[in-house]
Amino acid sequence: MMSSLLSSSNLAVNPDRSSARRKKKKKINHNPQIQSENPQIEWKSDAQQQIYSSKLLHALQQVRLSSSGPRRVRDAAYGVLAATARGRTRWSRAILTSRLKLKFMKKTSMARRRRKVLTVIATAGSQQRRKSKVGVLRLKSKCLPAFQRKARVLSRLVPGCRKQPLPVVLEETTDYIAALQMQVRAMSALAELLNVSGSSSSSTAQLGSM
Amino acid sequence: MSSRRSRSRHSGSSRITDDQINDLVSKLQQLLPEMHSRRSDKKSATKVLQETCNYIRSLHREVDDLSERLSELLENADTTQADLIRSLIMQ
Numbered sequence: 001m002m003s004s005l006l007s008s009s010n011l012a013v014n015p016d017r018s019s020a021r022r023k024k025k026k027k028i029n030h031n032p033q034i035q036s037e038n039p040q041i042e043w044k045s046d047a048q049q050q051i052y053s054s055k056l057l058h059a060l061q062q063v064r065l066s067s068s069g070p071r072r073v074r075d076a077a078y079g080v081l082a083a084t085a086r087g088r089t090r091w092s093r094a095i096l097t098s099r100l101k102l103k104f105m106k107k108t109s110m111a112r113r114r115r116k117v118l119t120v121i122a123t124a125g126s127q128q129r130r131k132s133k134v135g136v137l138r139l140k141s142k143c144l145p146a147f148q149r150k151a152r153v154l155s156r157l158v159p160g161c162r163k164q165p166l167p168v169v170l171e172e173t174t175d176y177i178a179a180l181q182m183q184v185r186a187m188s189a190l191a192e193l194l195n196v197s198g199s200s201s202s203s204t205a206q207l208g209s210m
Numbered sequence: 211m212s213s214r215r216s217r218s219r220h221s222g223s224s225r226i227t228d229d230q231i232n233d234l235v236s237k238l239q240q241l242l243p244e245m246h247s248r249r250s251d252k253k254s255a256t257k258v259l260q261e262t263c264n265y266i267r268s269l270h271r272e273v274d275d276l277s278e279r280l281s282e283l284l285e286n287a288d289t290t291q292a293d294l295i296r297s298l299i300m301q
Contacts, residue, residue, distance in 0.1 A: 063284070064285075068284055068285055070280075073277035073278075073280050073284070077273060077277060144256065146256050147259065150259035150260050150263060151259060153263050154263050157266045158266070166226065166231060167230060167231065170231070170234035170235065170237075173262060173266075174238055174241060177238075177269070180266070180269040180270075181241075181269070187273065187276040187280060188276060190280065191276060191280055194280070194283040195283060
C-alpha cells in the first residue's frame with residue numbers, strides 16, 4: 001500500500017507527506033519546461049527589439065502628455081529597458097526600485113534632505129574606499145590594484161552592482177551592455193522613423209521604406 | 211600570470227577561481243566593439259575592464275543624445291496614432 005502510494009505520489013503533486021527534495025524531483029519530472037526556460041533575455045533578437053520599441057512608444061506618449069523633455073525621455077527609456085528585462089538581472093531590478101523610490105520620495109519634502117545626506121555619505125565612503133586597499137571586491141587572486149580599481153569603477157557604472165562580488169558584476173555587465181546596445185538600436189530606429197515622417201509627406205515615405 | 215595563480219592557492223576559502231573570472235572577462239571582451247571581428251586572447255583583463263567602462267560610458271552618452279533627439283522630434287510630431295501604426299508596419 002505504502003509503496004503504491006509513494007509511486008503514485010511521484011507522478012502526481014502531493015504536498016502533504018513528501019519532503020522538499022522529493023517535491024523538487026517531482027517538479028522536474030513533471031514539468032521539464034520550467035528547467036529548460038532560458039533565464040537570460042536575448043537582446044540581439046529582433047523580437048526583443050520590437051517588444052522594447054512598442055513599450056517605449058507607449059511610454060513616450062505618456063511623456064508627451066505630461067511634460068516632455070530629454071530627461072523624461074531618457075528615464076522612460078531606461079525604465080522600459082528594465083521592465084523588458086523581466087526582473088532577471090540585478091541592474092534591471094535596481095533601476096525599477098530606484099524609480100519607485102523616487103516616485104514615493106518626490107511627494108515628501110524629506111526627499112531633498114535625504115538626497116543631500118546620501119550624496120555626502122556616498123562621496124565620503126568612496127573616498128575612504130580609495131584610500132584603503134581592502135575594497136568591496138576582496139578577490140585575493142586579483143590583487144593588482146589597477147584591476148581592482150577598474151572593477152570597482154565598473155561596479156559603480158552598472159546599476160545595482162556596487163556591493164556585488166566580481167563574478168556577479170561581470171555577468172551583470174555582460175547583460176547590461178547587450179541591453180544598452182539594443183536600446184541604442186531601438187531608439188535610433190525610432191528617431192529615424194519620426195524624422196522621416198516629420199520631414200517629408202508621411203504616406204510616400206512609408207511606402208518608400210516598405 | 212604565475213604570481214596570480216600562486217596567490218589564488220593561498221585563498222583556499224574563496225570559491226571564485228581565476229578560470230571563472232577569465233571566462234567571464236573573455237565573454238565580456240567579445241561584446242566590446244573593438245575586438246568584435248578578431249578574437250585575440252592577448253588583451254589583459256585590466257584592459258578589458260577599462261574598455262568596458264569606456265564603452266558603457268559611451269553607450270550612456272549615446273542614449274542621452276538619442277533622448278534629446280527624440281524629445282525634440284516628439285514635440286514636433288503631430289499625431290500619436292500614426293506613430294503606433296508606423297511602428298507596427300515596421301515589422
